[in-house]
Amino acid sequence: MPKRGNSVDENEDAFAPRWKNRPFVRRDKSLCCAISDGATQAAFSGLWARLLVNHVYHSRFHPSIGRLAGITDLASQEWLNNMAGRDLPWFAEEKVRNGAFATLLWLRVTVNGNEPGGNWKALVIGDSNLFQVRKETLVGAFPIQESTGFHNNPILLSSKRIKNHQVWEQVRIKVSTWMPGDDFFLTTDALAAWCMKSWEKGEKPNIQIQQWFTNGIKEDGGVIENIRLLRDRGELKNDDTTLIWIHLLGKDSQS
């Protein structure tokens, strides 16, 4: 959902897969998804975010720094080719020379033989966040675990390779397990900060989010309406907002 005041085309968040076009669960019962938040002040960051998540989704790899470097190179070349094909005004030339920037949250979930649950591995650059909930209780937040951890200067992945030299040190990776019934929420920073604050107050934002989805996306009481209300009340920062909610039923289910 774009920030208030911007059009859908101006949304600089990206996610994959966009489930209408791509399978969410693969033949091996694994699941791969990604979200990315493009930096507003940089040029063509929305494009950069989309290239990153699409390359991650199609990579078929497990998250790792080495794989990320390869994916970044591919996405970067595609971004540069896109820029080379444009006749840019002078104000855009400098921004393009500086490159585009974005966060990235890459999640892969796998089954574990005949076990009821499985493993997951996440790789993050920046302040997009992953929450794991079990039986309505938050069991983990990654990489940011306190609401004060969200600020305006996260580490970002650049479309210019030379600017990523120090980024690799800041990549965060986590490996853990999941059980049937677990929920995962992948969100960009505005909604992540709201979720974290809610949990810190003893509330259950996961229940609220689930209710929004139950009501629908565009319907009354649904996702969009509730995001708008939170923004109007000042509880949610006015920023592009992306959320992937994954409910894991177990390896033998259809989902």
Add this chain to the structure above:
Amino acid sequence: MTYQAEISRTNPTCFLFLVDQSSSMHDPIMGVPGNLRKTEVVADNLNRILQVLVVTASKDAGIRRYYQVGVIGYNNDVNPILQGSLVDKELVWIDDLYQNPIRIEERMKKESDGAGGVIEVKTKFPIWIDPVASGQTHMCEALTRAKNILELWVKEYPFSYPPTVINLTDGEANDGDPRPAAEALKALATQDGNVTLLTLHVSSNQMMKQTFFPNTTEGLPDDPSRIMYEMSSLLTENMIRTAQEMHNLTLPVGSNGIVYNAPIESIMYALDIGTRPANMR
């Protein structure tokens, strides 16, 4: 809390520059023969900051109407000094500014290569303001003109981040005590706060001490500097943060918006600090 409003197309902000074009601006900066003239330094830095405002309002290949901008020159007369199809316009939208420079020059610019080094790149440098220096310093009239312009603006945009006025001058007003006019200007406000008035005094004397956003009148060398101190607003939190983040300058809370006896570099920093839009994301 003030100065928190998000700058957006629905709630744009405004930057108004008052430019001393009196005859003393023809003298070399810091009073050193062979230096650039003060009017050249001011014009060059103003063109640079207008370019920065265009760039920060840009998104991909377009420009968003995040700001209105005005440039008022003052000597014996007080008038808007943008040229071409922007002539006589007190305020223009940032995209209209982009569309209408007087000319575009090519200059070499140093940029970071991202690996700790610096490279020189040929860039386009649009020119909107040319140096002018003749006549007296009708600063009071300029401040009153600014007040009249912004009185209408704050009514039209009551929820916006309040306007920022930057007065670039090398001396005292010739048309009276500027403090009442400055107070009337600073009294204007949106719901997010009062108009901010910064004073950048361009150096005429290299022997005189430079003062950069002080929080006390102690150390100010003379009465004109103390008058300018009283005229100016306190720096906002955004400005203090910009000073730290962009220029590694630590300014205490309570810093006043005056730079006195400023050399070229300080003018650049001060313009940057005064115009960096902190509330866009």
